[in-house]
Amino acid sequence: MLRMAEAFASKVLSNIFSRSTFAWVLGVTLLVPLSTVGEEPAVDASDSLQQTVDRLQKLALEGSGALELVRSLTTEVGPRLAGSPGDKAAVAWAEAKLNHLGFAYVRKEAVQVPHWRRIREEGEILTPFPQTVVVAALGGSVATPPQGIQAEVVKVASLEALEELDAKQVAGKIVFFDGGMMPRAQDGSGYRIAVAPRGMGAARAAPKGALAVLIRSAGTSNNRFAHTGGMRYPEGVKRIPAASLSNPDADLLSDQLSREVPVRFRLTLETEELPEETSYNVIGEIRGREKPSEIVLLGAHLDSWDLGTGAIDDGSGCAIVMEAARLIGQLPQAPRRTVRVVLFANEEFGLSGARAYAAAHEAEMELHKGGAEADFGAGRVWNFRAGVEPNRLEDAKALARYLEPLGIKFGGLEAFGGADLSPLGEFRVPRFDLTQDGTTYFDYHHTDNDTFDKIVPADLAQNVAAYATWAYLMAEMEMDLGRGPEPLPRRR
């Protein structure tokens, strides 16, 4: 209890003494009630940080506000790929909902987004054993001719394995990347590698003369759903169609290929690239009582892929941060700083919402005291990481202790912060991970099967408690946690 107060006191005293030793001594010896620490006023006369956190956690764990928000979004909007009619409906939903929930400064900020759509997709093994299979066009894939592309299939395990093939082994064929993603992992590890052929398979296969690419779904379920997701055509490379196969269908294709007779496949994709659309980041705030210009950012993304109803990706994230901020807004007294909810446009298809936010708010980046995004489903938060400078480790740990009753451990300073917060790293906005349990996330992610019923209500509520706790502390504590680490050289 009151560990945060100790840390705050430590912070103050560290201006006088060497922090590195003193903070530790203080941490184990100073157990002073919050109200006696002059530098850290209580939230109100009869309350303390810990009491307020307890209240927030209780309200969150007992409540179903987030669940009803996801239900509302998935039922009343459903799929909402950037640029689509669903995207527009989602923006309207979000603006209305934030207003209805009592957020301040509810506004939309324009974002240019691509507009691609899927019309029809068919896959068929022609020989040696004809069977139709479940395919999904990858996001951004060009169409095939209306009658499809018929060709022999050549299987490779990875992008690297493709590089080892001669062009004559690939030319005129459909390249099948069979790497896949099994097994499941709490941290979703495996996805980054599995997803490489989704993004780059077509770009790598086209120069060798491939006619199309198929990939085994980057998903951990053996349910018969194909996993979509963004792919890219680099400048100057021929654009060939790309689709994913469900895991059972990848098994089937692989089994037919194992017979060592040529396997011919017909892929038919009808897709359409339309002019860019204007979408919006939708923003609402719980205004701070003392330092309203200082911002604690709670993010999630409003867009989804077009196949499911976007319940876990990222309806749950939207609901978690909206409900967490709403609960903070219901406290007897607002926290010192502003809690800003940002529902980003177009995370899925190029992060243009994230970039637009960073550009539009560049002038106030110094005022962003921290950010966290919920974008890994609705599994329980189990890990907390703080993207602060190493000399703030003890402060980060102090904050982490408030999360312990929720079953959350402190995981160090190497935080990711979520894809939509990545542009904020260059401005050294401290980013925080409230890492969700992703064990089953890639069972559903980017498939038809991402629907409301996949959410476990108690787990979603625990997320609300975690995000509310973090955001409240970040907004209420007198000190801030400094800036984020120096950005690494950009990847890509």
Added chain:
Amino acid sequence: MLRMAEAFASKVLSNIFSRSTFAWVLGVTLLVPLSTVGEEPAVDASDSLQQTVDRLQKLALEGSGALELVRSLTTEVGPRLAGSPGDKAAVAWAEAKLNHLGFAYVRKEAVQVPHWRRIREEGEILTPFPQTVVVAALGGSVATPPQGIQAEVVKVASLEALEELDAKQVAGKIVFFDGGMMPRAQDGSGYRIAVAPRGMGAARAAPKGALAVLIRSAGTSNNRFAHTGGMRYPEGVKRIPAASLSNPDADLLSDQLSREVPVRFRLTLETEELPEETSYNVIGEIRGREKPSEIVLLGAHLDSWDLGTGAIDDGSGCAIVMEAARLIGQLPQAPRRTVRVVLFANEEFGLSGARAYAAAHEAEMELHKGGAEADFGAGRVWNFRAGVEPNRLEDAKALARYLEPLGIKFGGLEAFGGADLSPLGEFRVPRFDLTQDGTTYFDYHHTDNDTFDKIVPADLAQNVAAYATWAYLMAEMEMDLGRGPEPLPRRR
């Protein structure tokens, strides 16, 4: 050990003594090696029933013959709805495979089957919140007009609830049966009730003026697959289209209906009723060494619904009985009686294969000493029931003891025997249940998701051991178990 021998001795002696008490006394006192029981010769000079059963069980549990058969059927044939090209391919596959495996008297027996096919199916909630949903035409459903049927949805829980509505509440609408099937159960209970609207929903709704029916899938999974299956149009009733919704989509529709504003839906089904086709029951035998005209029947059905590859329904059943019989055929000496494998045509869409078999073999029904069908997936066998007369209870229990090492309990005399054996009941052919664990069966049953990967190899092998044990004992033991019970008056 050797309990069967005790039972056989008991049987012989019961001609002299009162069985009811003597059998019990014998069962706990007589532990004589089989070879000393004069009435029960060993399988060969160095073997005994128990040793042979042990060998069969060991071979079955260590083997992967059944797994490779399901892999072959699902990879090389796949969906095989009665009358379809897949059905013809399956018949050719079965005939070739039985020959290849060394079965005797491999033959095809003609069966007339319906030929219905699914071409296109689309479901869309139009108002208040437009969303596309996952639907599957029920087997046999007529088509809608090409532009679909658009109407308001009226929801009912069951056929009985529909009866309580006035025609004016139903006329011009789409009736949505929302009963469903959750939760899972080992014995699949719940299916019979859940499936009633699938079979009869259209027939009951049409007279009240309904334009179409939707049913919540009769399945236990919240994966986004719609469950198909047969439905019927009674004579004289208007034929209206019928489709199922996946469970998540039924949730979605139900949620929209809960808002108490009219929900309009567009159902578009393109289906086709084609002329009847000739299909075949495919049969192979392990011929008996002493009484080859006496038959122990191992059944499964070769056809499947058209959505998945028919792995658990009923590729696994075909593989179990083929492999069980094959193992018996590999013994040093064939059993006394013939083990006949019957792969029935068209179980799914009217049982015409079962009826054709009973009709074609009516003259030898007395020679059918017992039958068992594997048609409940690939889960472990946990229960054994014997459809014999009550005075053979002890003999049935004696047989059951050979199954105990496989984790199978004796479950009494009320056996079902499988749908394809139902016509044999009228001829008092004893039918036996080797009840498979159906806990997850209705997760996959009749959906796209019934694919090879759903089979657990060790569980499939345990099935082979169970069916091989039962069939071997039925074929080898000198006595038979008499006739089945008097048939009940026919249902329907």
